[in-house]
Amino acid sequence: MSVTARADTDVPARSVAPRRSHRPATRRPLTGMLFVAPTAVIVAALFLVPLGILVYMSLTDWPLLGSPTPTGLDNYRQLGDDDQFIGAITFTLIYTAITTVVLFAVAFVLVAISNSPRPGSRFYRTAFFLPYVVGTAAASSMWWVDAHDQLGVFNQILHAVGLADQPVGMLASPGKALITVIALVVWKFIGFQVIVLLVGLQSIPREYYEAALVDGASTWQRLRFITVPGLKPTLALLTVLSVTGSLLAFDQFFVLTHGGPDNSTVTVVLALYNKAFQSFRLGNAAAEAVVLLVALIILNVVQLRLLRSREKE
Amino acid sequence: MLSDDGKKVDINNDAFRQIFGLYKQLTDEKLVASSDKTQDGSTWPNNFLAGKVGMLPLGSPIVGALQQQKIFQWGVTPLMSPDGSKTSTFIGGDVAGISVNSKHKAQAWDFLKWTLEDNAQVEIIAKNGDLPARTDLSGNKYTAADPRTKLIADGLKNGVTPFALPFGDLFNNPNGPWVETIRGAIYGPDLNKALAAGQDKIQKGLDSAG
Numbered sequence: 001m002s003v004t005a006r007a008d009t010d011v012p013a014r015s016v017a018p019r020r021s022h023r024p025a026t027r028r029p030l031t032g033m034l035f036v037a038p039t040a041v042i043v044a045a046l047f048l049v050p051l052g053i054l055v056y057m058s059l060t061d062w063p064l065l066g067s068p069t070p071t072g073l074d075n076y077r078q079l080g081d082d083d084q085f086i087g088a089i090t091f092t093l094i095y096t097a098i099t100t101v102v103l104f105a106v107a108f109v110l111v112a113i114s115n116s117p118r119p120g121s122r123f124y125r126t127a128f129f130l131p132y133v134v135g136t137a138a139a140s141s142m143w144w145v146d147a148h149d150q151l152g153v154f155n156q157i158l159h160a161v162g163l164a165d166q167p168v169g170m171l172a173s174p175g176k177a178l179i180t181v182i183a184l185v186v187w188k189f190i191g192f193q194v195i196v197l198l199v200g201l202q203s204i205p206r207e208y209y210e211a212a213l214v215d216g217a218s219t220w221q222r223l224r225f226i227t228v229p230g231l232k233p234t235l236a237l238l239t240v241l242s243v244t245g246s247l248l249a250f251d252q253f254f255v256l257t258h259g260g261p262d263n264s265t266v267t268v269v270l271a272l273y274n275k276a277f278q279s280f281r282l283g284n285a286a287a288e289a290v291v292l293l294v295a296l297i298i299l300n301v302v303q304l305r306l307l308r309s310r311e312k313e
Numbered sequence: 314m315l316s317d318d319g320k321k322v323d324i325n326n327d328a329f330r331q332i333f334g335l336y337k338q339l340t341d342e343k344l345v346a347s348s349d350k351t352q353d354g355s356t357w358p359n360n361f362l363a364g365k366v367g368m369l370p371l372g373s374p375i376v377g378a379l380q381q382q383k384i385f386q387w388g389v390t391p392l393m394s395p396d397g398s399k400t401s402t403f404i405g406g407d408v409a410g411i412s413v414n415s416k417h418k419a420q421a422w423d424f425l426k427w428t429l430e431d432n433a434q435v436e437i438i439a440k441n442g443d444l445p446a447r448t449d450l451s452g453n454k455y456t457a458a459d460p461r462t463k464l465i466a467d468g469l470k471n472g473v474t475p476f477a478l479p480f481g482d483l484f485n486n487p488n489g490p491w492v493e494t495i496r497g498a499i500y501g502p503d504l505n506k507a508l509a510a511g512q513d514k515i516q517k518g519l520d521s522a523g
Contacts, residue, residue: 065412084488149348167347258353258487262496266488278486279479 057286064280075287084263085288088271095178095267096246099185103242106186107193114194115201125198129191136188140255143184147171147256174264177257181265184252189245193238200234201227236307240300247296268292319477320519324494325512330505331395333498340499350500353487372403372472373465377442380459389461391468402465404472408480444469479522483515490514 058075060068079085114124131139146152147170158164171177208226217225250269253259259266259274266274272292276285314324339345346360361369364384369375370392379387391400411421427433434445439455444466451457451466477483484491494511498504 066414149351150346169347169350171351260353260487260492261351262493263488270488274486274488278489279482 054286054289057283058290060283062282062286064277064282068283071283075283076291078284079287079291082284084266084274085268085271087263088266088268091264091266092247092249092268095182095249095265096243098178099182099246099249100239100242102182102186103189103193104238106190107197110190110194111197111201115198125195128194131188132191134188136251137255139184139188140252143180144256147180171257172261174261177261177265181252181256184256185246185249188252189242193242196234196238197231200231204230232307236303240303240307243303244296244300247292247299315475315477317476319475319480322477322512322515322519324515325508328395329508333495333504333508337499337504370403373444373469374403376444376462376465380442387461389464391464391471400468400471402468402472404469404474477519477522479518482522483518490518 057068059070059072061071061074062068110124110128114121114128134142146154149155149167149169149172152170154170155164155168158168169176170180204226208230209222212222212226248269249267250273253265253267253270254273257265259270268288269292272285272288275288276282314329315322340349346366348356348360358369358371358375358378360366361371362375362378362382392402393400409425411418411425415421429447431450434447434450435453435455439445439450439453442455444456444462445451445453446469448466448470451463451469456462456466483489486492490511494507494515497507497510501507
């Protein structure tokens with residue numbers, strides 16, 4: 001998340017820079033620096049210093065107890081042979097793709113429901129948003145109980161409706177575990193997606209639609225030529241947030257599946273955590289973290305480039 | 314299953330094939346709770362404590378809880394080896410260590426020694442319904458008061474605590490090779506292959522630990 005936030009603020013800053021950079025900055029540089037100092041100190045202490053330690057850590061053999069020994073680029077070389085890390089990258093990419101698509105698909109339906117002026121749409125908005133205020137780890141613990149094949153409420157519903165007569169292990173096979181986690185993520189994050197889309201929708205001026213109606217535009221044409229272009233910045237923001245969030249997924253897998261069954265749901269961050277706190281190879285884990293950070297920076301730069309060039313059109 | 318120096322593992326053998334064969338048969342015939350397939354250890358003894366399953370292979374850790382429940386009568390028996398010649402039990406799992414750079418090695422060592430002294434073993438651990446870790450104290454008045462706890466405490470001497478430097482990483486790790494081997498053997502299509510693959514992976518893990 002922090003990566004996206006920084007990338008976001010970078011963009012406007014860079015585009016205005018050439019116009020304003022000379023006058024105010026040179027006139028009273030000291031005062032300006034003083035104003036920036038607190039933020040600079042916080043960024044340095046909470047981001048740059050830990051980042052430096054992380055990079056140094058990735059170049060050493062760093063056990064949890066005991067003292068580190070420098071090993072050069074060994075940790076990075078070992079990444080290529082690490083089956084769990086490679087498998088985690090594949091799984092995380094698949095998970096990210098599915099989650100992003102499903103989140104958008106469900107969000108569009110819910111937006112359609114809650115954007116209508118009918119009475120009760122406020123109730124829907126609140127209902128969709130409620131799960132979002134539950135912490136991911138807490139939500140995962142709830143789902144862990146709910147998904148239990150004998151005590152869980154999901155099984156009771158399935159039995160009551162008559163869809164199942166045997167206990168269904170919601171986390172018992174790789175496929176079912178993935179579906180359960182995606183369902184949890186949709187339930188948990190859909191509210192945010194819906195609210196942001198609603199705000200985006202309502203920021204499109206009414207007049208466009210009225211003018212289009214006067215010109216005899218069909219529903220489809222209004223959707224295609226007014227709603228979609230008007231929502232583009234919102235969709236871009238949500239895509240970046242959803243992709244970055246999914247690539248960094250950890251809590252739901254750590255609590256709900258523990259990476260199981262049979263290591264089928266190990267994400268990159270979970271693999272990293274295991275390396276650090278199960279295997280106590282902090283150097284290897286730091287190398288994985290550096291690789292992940294670089295990958296995320298590249299991905300966000302590419303995403304923002306693509307979205308910016310589309311906006312220019 | 315592990316050599317004394319913790320450098321060699323041996324799970325690809327007849328004893329393991331028979332034990333896992335039995336577990337696989339119990340699972341295939343649906344004699345175990347269906348939730349076992351996703352069991353992560355956190356609710357392991359619950360079905361037994363609730364009186365829903367009849368047998369639970371476990372050692373001393375459950376004794377305190379069993380003595381408090383009033384739903385059913387319970388008894389204990391040692392776990393037999395496949396050929397019936399020896400018995401086994403669950404011991405340990407918990408590890409205490411003193412780090413090399415500790416500034417209080419002597420105090421830490423003192424504390425560990427104290428936990429194993431007669432007084433702590435009997436008047437704190439046994440008195441509170443748990444079993445003493447020292448087999449020579451199995452006859453203490455609290456443990457010996459119940460023939461069942463006496464039997465468990467005496468049985469400890471037939472158990473072996475396997476040791477290996479990366480034990481947690483290879484055996485306790487939910488994403489590690491041991492859990493993968495057990496699941497492959499019990500739920501997978503081919504028990505022999507699962508044990509052979511597990512043997513390789515665990516041995517590789519032992520070899521790569523410094």
